[in-house]
Amino acid sequence: xxxxxxxxxxxxxxxxxxxxxxxxxxxxxxxxxxxxxxxxxxxxxxxxxxxxxxxxxxxxxxxxxxxxxxxxxxxxxxxxxxxxxxxxxxxxxxxxxxxxxxxxxxxxxxxxxxxxxxxxxxxxxxxxxxxxxxxxxxxxxxxxxxxxxxxxxxxxxxxxxxxxxxxxxxxxxxxxxxxxxxxxxxxxxxxxxxxxxxxxxxxxxxxxxxxxxxxxxxxxxxxxxxx
Amino acid sequence: xxxxxxxxxxxxxxxxxxxxxxxxxxxxxxxxxxxxxxxxxxxxxxxxxxxxxxxxxxxxxxxxxxxxxxxxxxxxxxxxxxxxxxxxxxxxxxxxxxxxxxxxxxxxxxxxxxxxxxxxxxxxxxxxxxxxxxxxxxxxxxxxxxxxxxxxxxxxxxxxxxxxxxxxxxxxxxxxxxxxxxxxxxxxxxxxxxxxxxxxxxxxxxxxxxxxxxxxxxxxxxxxxxxxxxxxxxxxxxxxxxxxxxxxxxxxxxxxxxxxxxxxxxxxxxxxxxxxxxxxxxxxxxxxxxxxxxxxxxxxxxxxxxxxxxxxxxxxxxxxxxxxxxxxxxxxxxxxxxxxxx
Numbered sequence: 001x002x003x004x005x006x007x008x009x010x011x012x013x014x015x016x017x018x019x020x021x022x023x024x025x026x027x028x029x030x031x032x033x034x035x036x037x038x039x040x041x042x043x044x045x046x047x048x049x050x051x052x053x054x055x056x057x058x059x060x061x062x063x064x065x066x067x068x069x070x071x072x073x074x075x076x077x078x079x080x081x082x083x084x085x086x087x088x089x090x091x092x093x094x095x096x097x098x099x100x101x102x103x104x105x106x107x108x109x110x111x112x113x114x115x116x117x118x119x120x121x122x123x124x125x126x127x128x129x130x131x132x133x134x135x136x137x138x139x140x141x142x143x144x145x146x147x148x149x150x151x152x153x154x155x156x157x158x159x160x161x162x163x164x165x166x167x168x169x170x171x172x173x174x175x176x177x178x179x180x181x182x183x184x185x186x187x188x189x190x191x192x193x194x195x196x197x198x199x200x201x202x203x204x205x206x207x208x209x210x211x212x213x214x215x216x217x218x219x220x221x222x223x224x225x226x227x
Numbered sequence: 228x229x230x231x232x233x234x235x236x237x238x239x240x241x242x243x244x245x246x247x248x249x250x251x252x253x254x255x256x257x258x259x260x261x262x263x264x265x266x267x268x269x270x271x272x273x274x275x276x277x278x279x280x281x282x283x284x285x286x287x288x289x290x291x292x293x294x295x296x297x298x299x300x301x302x303x304x305x306x307x308x309x310x311x312x313x314x315x316x317x318x319x320x321x322x323x324x325x326x327x328x329x330x331x332x333x334x335x336x337x338x339x340x341x342x343x344x345x346x347x348x349x350x351x352x353x354x355x356x357x358x359x360x361x362x363x364x365x366x367x368x369x370x371x372x373x374x375x376x377x378x379x380x381x382x383x384x385x386x387x388x389x390x391x392x393x394x395x396x397x398x399x400x401x402x403x404x405x406x407x408x409x410x411x412x413x414x415x416x417x418x419x420x421x422x423x424x425x426x427x428x429x430x431x432x433x434x435x436x437x438x439x440x441x442x443x444x445x446x447x448x449x450x451x452x453x454x455x456x457x458x459x460x461x462x463x464x465x466x467x468x469x470x471x472x473x474x475x476x477x478x479x480x481x482x483x484x485x486x487x488x489x490x491x492x493x494x495x496x497x498x499x500x501x502x503x504x505x506x507x508x509x510x511x512x513x514x515x516x517x518x519x520x521x522x523x524x525x526x527x528x529x530x531x532x533x534x535x536x537x538x539x540x541x542x543x544x545x546x547x548x549x550x551x552x553x554x555x556x557x558x559x560x561x562x563x564x565x566x567x568x569x
Binding site for chain 2: 126128129131132134135136137138139142146147150151153154224226227
């Protein structure tokens with residue numbers, strides 16, 4: 001076996017303490033981002049869905065603005081977005097280094113993505129069921145809460161799972177630029193220090209997190225799906 | 228009384244507009260089962276949605292007990308909608324909710340307590356015969372059972388009116404039959420006015436007392452079920468009736484022609500329609516006793532139960548000297564049986 005491959009299996013390079021700190025950072029960062037993205041994405045998706053066939057000019061305008069922002073921020077490459085947002089981040093977070101500094105960019109990148117998935121999930125809801133709610137004299141808010149939300153829940157959860165996995169990917173990227181976590185570990189302690197084993201271990205841990213996330217998402221989706 | 232007054236409904240898209248309902252007026256007495264029949268595209272679905280405000284007329288008015296549901300605020304309309312239940316062709320149940328949760332939904336919208344909701348919903352599920360299915364999800368039920376859940380949901384707030392939009396059209400014949408029986412039971416026990424639209428003449432015949440025939444957005448004919456079935460006026464009604472008779476006597480005009488040709492000059496083919504409640508009259512026996520020199524053979528016949536009684540018709544071939552033909556026809560007509568020479 002040549003030295004190149006062997007360099008991936010130098011277990012002495014792995015500092016378990018650092019690994020643990022980085023893992024916790026990645027999980028915490030992902031967790032909080034997912035929560036904010038879920039709320040914001042849901043709200044934006046709901047606006048997109050509710051204003052779809054609106055005739056009133058201000059609703060059309062609102063839809064236009066939301067749709068435009070969603071499309072723009074979904075299209076900017078994440079690395080570019082982080083750099084672009086540095087002044088903004090510094091303003092609202094007070095720092096441009098560490099896990100906290102990554103949150104604005106993560107949210108701004110992932111929320112529009114989830115908003116589109118939310119809109120799709122709502123579009124999948126049977127129009128007949130919504131009509132039935134209307135025939136029962138349901139208010140708009142009641143229809144959303146008692147019909148739209150439960151009927152689209154499986155798609156909302158599986159969409160959030162996909163989004164969460166993207167966010168894990170983004171946190172790693174943010175880590176390279178100084179946000180900490182497993183991405184940072186893989187780059188700084190791994191690549192920069194010439195310790196390939198550290199990079200490999202960080203990769204494996206990220207994969208495990210992704211798999212767990214996918215499993216949980218599938219499990220919840222299955223539980224609420226009675227179609 | 229439920230009334231539609233001079234309603235026109237027009238849908239417009241960018242380039243053109245379609246008139247779906249054209250100056251329609253209807254009066255539906257309280258407590259009956261009223262059927263609106265027409266081919267698809269006639270405007271039935273739009274028409275039935277006028278009664279609960281799901282569609283607003285472009286002009287005209289819709290009155291329920293003299294209260295307009297057109298020129299009212301959204302809040303007032305919602306209050307009215309609570310008096311009107313609706314069931315749909317595709318059932319439109321929430322797939323994410325159990326049978327019980329589906330039925331309690333309307334009460335939840337009213338803000339009723341959970342105990343009250345469940346009690347009332349279980350009562351309704353008992354009536355539709357699904358007491359043993361309360362914790363199942365709609366996907367675990369058959370089509371007929373789903374429609375029963377939908378009916379329970381529509382009735383759980385004790386409405387005055389039940390609207391049925393092609394309620395049996397997605398069901399197999401057996402389920403259709405049991406749902407129609409259920410609708411009759413609901414109408415009779417709870418005195419709920421039922422308005423149903425459908426393209427199935429069979430369903431209308433089984434349960435309706437009065438009928439309107441809708442064609443291209445216009446009412447072409449109204450009347451009691453026996454009037455319409457025994458004496459249809461418009462071509463569209465005749466065609467709907469003919470199509471509904473599964474074992475239709477002469478589906479093929481060629482067959483009829485063949486029998487006519489073989490019969491010769493003495494042959495006379497008649498369609499006898501028996502008016503309400505007289506389908507069991509011994510008309511043929513009387514005829515043969517009266518005219519001993521004629522031969523009668525039965526070519527086909529049908530009995531159709533309706534809510535008002537049995538409708539029957541018979542197709543017979545008579546062999547008699549040609550000069551007696553008119554006399555024979557008159558003799559049958561005198562027995563208050565309608566005669567049509569085929």
